[in-house]
Amino acid sequence: MPPTSTRQRRQEFPEPSSIVAFPWLGGATLLPPLTGQPSCLILPPGHSAMRSFTKAQRQAIERDLRRLVEGEVLFDEISRVLYASSACIYEIPPLGVVLPRHAKDVVAVMRYAHERDIPVIPRGAASGVAGQAIGWGLVLDFTKHMNRLLKVHPRENFVQVQPGLVLERLNEALRPYGKFFPPDPSSGRFCTLGGMIATNAAGIHSLKYGTTKDYVLGLDVVLANGERVWLADEGDPLFQRLTGTHPQVASLVEGLRHL
Ligand SMILES: Cc1cc2nc3c(=O)[nH]c(=O)nc-3n(C[C@H](O)[C@H](O)[C@H](O)COP(=O)(O)OP(=O)(O)OC[C@H]3O[C@@H](n4cnc5c(N)ncnc54)[C@H](O)[C@@H]3O)c2cc1C
Numbered sequence: 041m042p043p044t045s046t047r048q049r050r051q052e053f054p055e056p057s058s059i060v061a062f063p064w065l066g067g068a069t070l071l072p073p074l075t076g077q078p079s080c081l082i083l084p085p086g087h088s089a090m091r092s093f094t095k096a097q098r099q100a101i102e103r104d105l106r107r108l109v110e111g112e113v114l115f116d117e118i119s120r121v122l123y124a125s126s127a128c129i130y131e132i133p134p135l136g137v138v139l140p141r142h143a144k145d146v147v148a149v150m151r152y153a154h155e156r157d158i159p160v161i162p163r164g165a166a167s168g169v170a171g172q173a174i175g176w177g178l179v180l181d182f183t184k185h186m187n188r189l190l191k192v193h194p195r196e197n198f199v200q201v202q203p204g205l206v207l208e209r210l211n212e213a214l215r216p217y218g219k220f221f222p223p224d225p226s227s228g229r230f231c232t233l234g235g236m237i238a239t240n241a242a243g244i245h246s247l248k249y250g251t252t253k254d255y256v257l258g259l260d261v262v263l264a265n266g267e268r269v270w271l272a273d274e275g276d277p278l279f280q281r282l283t284g285t286h287p288q289v290a291s292l293v294e295g296l297r298h299l
Contacts, residue, residue, distance in 0.1 A: 203234025
């Protein structure tokens, strides 16, 4: 699909902009990068990262996605406006939104988007203040259907969660066990585990407890091309201790690895 002209784009999107900023602030730090790299990328009009679609193309993509996924597919104007913003100053209406019901939906969307060179923007609570949860491509919103605490393993000290689980919900569920998830961003009442992992969220107790990355044992990941992989730092002493001393954890990890 060739890029449309700037004029067409202006007609299509109510809030067009020839400048898209992607400040990548990473985790909790709000300091400019120390590397001297620019923290924002200015894209010229017509750049493929700003490609827009005709109405017919959008309708075709919506039809395809409805056929491919079991989750919800939202391409109406109200949804696009609602998903155009987040806890940041930017506004970019997405091409459309998918609310995946399970990992197979995520695989289907990623594969479809990859084949057509459409960006995908995973989205949790959209509390990332740098505009990370918005973009003109397909938004994947994990908060509605993929928001469950799957299992608590209190003796082994770990949980299995879906990415859209809100941190506060997790801590409520852990309270009866006398446990909690230590990283404590001040957005904990609404931010999700998926967003916390992606931004390596931290909080005021991070000097003592560490940040989100210190508490991730393994990840069931869908890559940009739709390939599903299990990622874990198997050299991590915590990982080795868990899998070494608890046969059921070892078999769970093995199961996840072969999903
Ligand atoms: C009032 C307020 C207070 C805050 N306080 C803190 C703080 O103390 N510490 C701190 O670190 N941050 C803080 N933040 C920033 C933000 O809340 C955190 O970065 C939070 O972890 C983001 O979670 P989210 O669910 O809102 O993710 P989103 O904002 O929806 O997404 C953030 C990033 O994660 C990606 N992402 C989301 N889900 C997935 C997924 N399933 N798979 C892959 N990528 C995914 C998104 O694409 C995006 O790049 C604050 C924000 C606000 C508005």
